Structures are given as C-alpha cells and as structure tokens.
Amino acid sequence: MSLLITLVKGFAGKPSHAPLTDASIGAYTVGVAMLIAGAAGLEQAAMAKGALLAVSGGLIAAIPTVVTGLLDYFDLPKRTAARTLATYHLCVMLAATALFVATWLGQRQGYLDGTVTTPGLILGIGAFALLVIGGTLGGALAYVYGVRVIKRDVPIADALIPGRLEASGTRTAGSGARTDWTGWSVRN
C-alpha cells in the first residue's frame, strides 16, 4: 500500500503533482484562449466547440492532479509556513476547479449552437484568473520552501563549485544519502 502511495506521489525528487498540473493548466489555458478568440469573432463556431473540449480535458486531468496534490498536502507538517501557503493554494485551486465546472456548464449549450456564451466567457476568464493565482502559490511552495525538492547533505552552494566537494571532504562522489522534505531516502 505504501509503495502504491509512493508510486502515485512520485519518488523523491520526482513528484507527480507538478507535471500533472501542466496538463490541466495548459488545457484550461487553451479553453479560455478559444473562448476569448471565439467571442472576438474569430472562427466562433469552431472555437465554441474547441473551448468546451479543452475545458473537458482540463477537468479530466484535474482529477489525478487533485489526488496527488492532496497526498502531498497531508505530508506537510502542520503549523508551518509551507502548510499555510499550501492551504491557500488548495482553496484557490478548488475554487478555480469549481469555476471551470461552471464554465463547462455555461458553455454546454454554446457547443451545440456553435456560439461562445456570455456566462461561459465570463466564468472562464474568472476561473483562469484564480488558476494563475493558485498556480503561482503552488510554484512558491516548490521554489520558496523547497517542497518535494531533494535536500542535499552538502550545501548546494558547494555542490555548484567544481572541485569544492572534494576539497571540503563533506562528501565523496557517489556516496551519501539524500532525502526530500518528506524524509524519503533516495540513493545517490
């Protein structure tokens, strides 16, 4: 069971959540771009259909994205700055997902009529704004707090300078265990 969860979450230094977010964010972006292009009068009939298909793809990709995101979330120690930020990320992303569901429902009739609906367009733009905010918060978790980034047993500063590792004697090439923030060990 724990192996299965590890497979779902991804191994140390190989998180599953981050690449999955590319699929859903990219599909939503395509959908909203098509809503805007169609509303602006560019190939409206094709854009109306394409937008719904792309948002559908985004919602499908959101399922594994939410599952892996929640698994990572519950691994974060409570009452830490990273966990607080993750809670905001979670709330904003759930709201964005709900708005994309509403966008889908709003554009459903437009798919059949070949038109971009006003509710679909407005909900889509609102959902996209939340998506950008939520995505930025998620990026901050990885890049500010190093969530799911491998922690090394030597300062990265030293690891970057050719020759300094050998000189400092902290680590010889090929040895030394490293962990990511969840404490999973990874062979070097």
Added chain:
Amino acid sequence: MSLELTKRIAEAVPPWLDDAAKQAQAPVQQFFSARPRLHNLLDGTWLGVPLHPALTDVPMGAWTSAFALDLVAALTGSEAANQAADGALAVGIAGALPAAATGTADWRDLIGEERRIATVHALLNVAGLFLNVSSLAQRLRGNRGAGRALSAAGLAISGSAAHLGGELSFGLGVRVNHTFADTQPSEYVAVADETELQGQDVKAVTADGTSVLIARSQSGELCAIANTCSHLGGPLNEGTRDGDVIACPWHGSRFDLCSGAVVEGPAVFAQPRYEVRTNGGKIELRAPTDH
C-alpha cells in the same frame, strides 16, 4: 533512479557541446546584465517566484491537449475535435515563445552538471517546437495525417525535455530558494565581538549552523541577513557593497543589507533577515519575532 538516468545524460553530453554552451553563455550574460528591467521581468524577480517553470505549463499542457484531441478526432471522426486540436497546437506554439525567453535567462548562469542538463533540455525543446510548427503548417495545408504524426513526435520530445526540466528543479534545486533549509536561532546567540565589525565592513558569521552576513547600515544600525545567496548559493560576504546594498559575487543579484529585499535579480527571493542587538560588547542574533 531517474535522477541517475539524468546524470548519465549529463555525462553523455560531449565536451565540445558543453564548451559551446559555455561560450554562448557569455554574450547572453552581457546582454541581460546591461538590461536590468528586462532580466528582472524574465527572471521573475517582480513576481517573487521563478517565471520559467510557470510559463512552461502553457505549451506542455496545450500540446498534451492537442494530442488528446487528435486521438478523440481519430476515434470519432469529429471535425470539432480536429479544429480544437489545431487551436491547441497554435496556443502551445504561442506559449512556447515566452517559455523559451525565460528559459534562456535561467540557463545563462548555470555551470557544471546543471548547464549540461539544461543545454540538452533547451535543444530538445527547440526540436519539439520545430516539429510542432511543422505540424501546424501541414495541418493548414490539409495534410492532417502528417500533421498529427509531427505533433505527436513533438510532444514526445518536448515531454522528454520537460522531464529534464523537472529534474533540474526538483532533483538539483535549480532556481529553488537556496536558503530554504536555513535554520535561525529563536533566542539571541552571540556571533562576534562588536569591535570585529568596523565602519562599512561586511562580515560572515555562523549562527545555528547557518552562514549570516552582518553589517552596519550607513545610518549605523546593525543589520544581519542570510549570507548564502537565495539564487544559486553565492557567498554574499565576498560581494561588493554599495551603500546599504550588497551585490552577490557570482551572478550580481543585489540585496538590501538590512531588510534582505531583492534590489535586482536574477534572485527572486528575499534573503532571510535576523534581529540584531549588542550585549556586553557582543553582537547577538535571533530569528525575527514578526516572522
């Protein structure tokens, strides 16, 4: 596991290619150093997080969507899915341009293994973009079969490139805040004698196992921030001081000596700061209480 594979890829990069990458970095560095507003924009300094990893979601996701829509169209014969696939491909190509610009900015400062992997990452992405542009051209000419094959190949190559990009971030910590594992003492600890810090000196001391930069501001206030540059880990105490700003010796990121705020990129994260006091002739530090 796959980090090992990535390391093998890095080792397989021929020396001439890495030499060429190194040669190519110098003019790129010069270009960006002369344009602080442009590089602050591309580095993500204005946003407070690196910009490249966020922008890459658009082409990767759009091309994944195009592939999925091609599959749907092939299975159902839906003309709507065909047109949506073409649109998704076009959105991905448009989104690849800002991703490439920010990626080039990120690549300019890398050395060693990171540079070798990032160079392969960039070359694969150029190849993937070329295939996707060719695919769009074939689709516009009505050659749907060739268009689908080209973009599927493009997705495979761009996906491999994205995998290497993920290794750079999550495996090697490129552009990850280099102070994230720093610990700060919650109670005051003595780090130096007051007499050791004269005038406009900057000095590296150690508190709780973390290297800290101490200095007096021009108004005479004692200040302390993390000494390891949040960008790629350069030692700030070896940098140059200009007023109350210290410039990292490695890539020229500039920070306020007292608040730790980024004055100029490529760094995007503020340096953690400390509370400082003097007590019995000693300079003492602790974590800020408003943290």
